[in-house]
Amino acid sequence: MKTAVGSAKNNVLALMFADFKEITKARLAISVVFSSIAGYFLGAYEIQWVQLLLLAFGGYCMVGASNAYNQVIEKDLDVLMKRTRNRPVPAGRMSANTALAIAVVLTLLGVVTLYLLNPKTAMFGAISIFLYTSVYTPLKTITPLAVFVGAIPGAIPFMLGWVAATNEFGIEPGTLFMIQFFWQFPHFWALGWMLDEDYKSGGFKMLPTGKKDAATVLQIIMYTIWMMVISVIPVFGITGRLHLSIAAAVLVFVMGAVMLGFAFKLYRQRDNASARKLMLASVSYITLMQIVYVIDKFSA
The missing domain is CATH 1.20.120 (Four Helix Bundle (Hemerythrin (Met), subunit A))
Known part of the structure; x- marks a missing residue:
């Protein structure tokens, strides 16, 4: 009996973790963090591993927050597309309020973590979230120029690493x-x-x-x-x-x-x-x- 209960709990946790990865688009977030780390190595006079860990964690939080906000905003549209209808919110596995709460928590964690590196890094991270969620996302159904706007937050990570390492732009x-x-x-x-x-x-x-x-x-x-x-x-x-x-x-x-x-x-x-x-x-x-x-x- 205990084994069955334990197995059920493990399955629930595994599903919750899978949905968290989906709501934050983990593969995309990791690729973005990779870009930031590359930028850090290029800018750093000396590699400081604590800074690198803060950048990786803060960067993931910021990208994850952007993706979570995006999926809350587009939940009704995601239902209409094959590639997105099985995401946690449109599929009904996660409520929009839960996804929004995750986005807010990740935003706060990301901004604070990047601020510990320096204020400029936190500022660019916050700008990235704002442009992605408040400008790019709503424009996608209005004009193809949305891709131009979306290219701005999409291009920030590579330079963000340099700013994190140097506090200079x-x-x-x-x-x-x-x-x-x-x-x-x-x-x-x-x-x-x-x-x-x-x-x-x-x-x-x-x-x-x-x-x-x-x-x-x-x-x-x-x-x-x-x-x-x-x-x-x-x-x-x-x-x-x-x-x-x-x-x-x-x-x-x-x-x-x-x-x-x-x-x-x-x-x-x-x-x-x-x-x-x-x-x-x-x-x-x-x-x-x-x-x-x-x-x-x-x-x-």
Whole structure:
């Protein structure tokens, strides 16, 4: 009997933990924390592990809070889409009030934790939550320009790590911000292409032209080229302490060219399979690019 009760409790806890991961979008949050940590390594004169832990915890809380707010706001729309209808709130496993309470607690924990690093880091974290929930989320059903607004909070994590390490905002974190800002467009438009029908079921306007057409892919190509250019600017020595060796710049540029190749493939074929390959290539690019930047700094 005790074994059965214990097993039931374990199952309940496992389901609650699974829903917490879903409401905070754990995989996305971890990837965002990875970007912040990369930015921290690039900015830090000396690695302080307590700071790094505070950044990771605070960063997860901020991203998790944004995602939880988003799922509360969009609960009625999430029911209409295949990819979101099984989320905790629309599926009925979690009440909207519970999700909102989680979001508020995570916001407070995140702001306080990042403030312990420095006020600027907490400020940028708070701006990220505000833009994501109060501007980007409601705009998604109104205009494709929502992606432009959403690219701002989406680009903050890489630069946030630098600010956390230095308590300074200048050309270096600004450059990191611009790299991830321009990366957002091919990434999310590739995702939007794949899920266009589902997004339209929920009333979301994600593609720049509203259609899976040549004009949309041309914008993907344009923003990918801008991303490639900005990613190698540090090699020219004009971005303060943010440096990149010639070898690292060539590697980063080649990785960008691979991603650009997938964008051109999407232009030629204009199918979901090509969009998926571009989306996966974009995820690989942002991760590998950050790793190259960090390795290049410590191997110089």
